[in-house]
Amino acid sequence: MSDTDQSEATQIQDSLPEYRLPVIRVPARPSDQNPGGSIFGGWIMSYVDIAGSIPALERVRGPVVTRAVDSFEFKKPVFVGDLVSCYAEIVYEGRTSMKVRVEVYAERLSKGETITVKVTEAVLTYVAIDEYRRPRQIPKK
Ligand SMILES: CC(C)(COP(=O)(O)OP(=O)(O)OC[C@H]1O[C@@H](n2cnc3c(N)ncnc32)[C@H](O)[C@@H]1OP(=O)(O)O)[C@@H](O)C(=O)NCCC(=O)NCCS
Incomplete structure (x- = not known):
C-alpha cells in the first residue's frame, strides 16, 4: 500500500450517497494523468460541468449554458x-x-479493496437559453 492508501484506509471513509444515483460514472485512465501522478484537474472539471448540466437540462427540457x-x-x-x-x-x-451542487467520489478499486473518498465539490450556475441564446425563463413545475 502507498502512503496515501494507508492514511485513507485508517481514516473514517466517505460513503457514496445511497439515496440517489450518480449522473456520471467513469474510470480514470493513464492518459488522464498529470506529471505529478494524479489525475489532471481539468479532466475532473470537465466531468463536473457535464454532470452539473444534467439536472439543469432535465429541469428546463431545453438548452442550458454554464454561466x-x-x-x-x-x-x-x-x-x-x-x-x-x-x-x-x-x-x-x-x-x-x-x-x-456537484459532488464527486472516487472508489479506489484498483488497490484490491474499496476505499471511497469525496474528491471534489462544486457549485455551478446554469442559464436556460432560447433559440437566440438569450436567457429563457425556467418553466413552472
Ligand atoms: C448565459 C448568458 C446568455 C446570460 O446572459 P446575461 O446577459 O448574463 O443574462 P442576465 O444578466 O439576464 O443573467 C441571466 C441569469 O444569470 C445569472 N447570472 C448572471 N451573472 C452571474 C454570475 N456571475 N454568477 C451567477 N449567476 C449569474 C443572473 O442572476 C440571471 O439569473 P436569474 O434570471 O435566475 O435571476 C450569457 O452570459 C452567455 O452566453 N454566456 C456564455 C455561456 C457559455 O458560453 N458558457 C460556456 C459553455 S456552455
Missing part, C-alpha cells in the same frame, strides 16, 4: 484506476438560472 463556477474544491486527489462518480442536484432556482 459561472460559484465554487470549486479539489478535496482529495484522483488516481488512475479510480472509479469516479459524479452526483448533481439543483440547490437553487432563479428566474432563468439554476445553481447545481
Whole structure:
C-alpha cells in the first residue's frame, strides 16, 4: 500500500450517497494523468460541468449554458484506476438560472479493496437559453 492508501484506509471513509444515483460514472485512465501522478484537474472539471448540466437540462427540457463556477474544491486527489462518480442536484432556482451542487467520489478499486473518498465539490450556475441564446425563463413545475 502507498502512503496515501494507508492514511485513507485508517481514516473514517466517505460513503457514496445511497439515496440517489450518480449522473456520471467513469474510470480514470493513464492518459488522464498529470506529471505529478494524479489525475489532471481539468479532466475532473470537465466531468463536473457535464454532470452539473444534467439536472439543469432535465429541469428546463431545453438548452442550458454554464454561466459561472460559484465554487470549486479539489478535496482529495484522483488516481488512475479510480472509479469516479459524479452526483448533481439543483440547490437553487432563479428566474432563468439554476445553481447545481456537484459532488464527486472516487472508489479506489484498483488497490484490491474499496476505499471511497469525496474528491471534489462544486457549485455551478446554469442559464436556460432560447433559440437566440438569450436567457429563457425556467418553466413552472
Ligand atoms: C448565459 C448568458 C446568455 C446570460 O446572459 P446575461 O446577459 O448574463 O443574462 P442576465 O444578466 O439576464 O443573467 C441571466 C441569469 O444569470 C445569472 N447570472 C448572471 N451573472 C452571474 C454570475 N456571475 N454568477 C451567477 N449567476 C449569474 C443572473 O442572476 C440571471 O439569473 P436569474 O434570471 O435566475 O435571476 C450569457 O452570459 C452567455 O452566453 N454566456 C456564455 C455561456 C457559455 O458560453 N458558457 C460556456 C459553455 S456552455
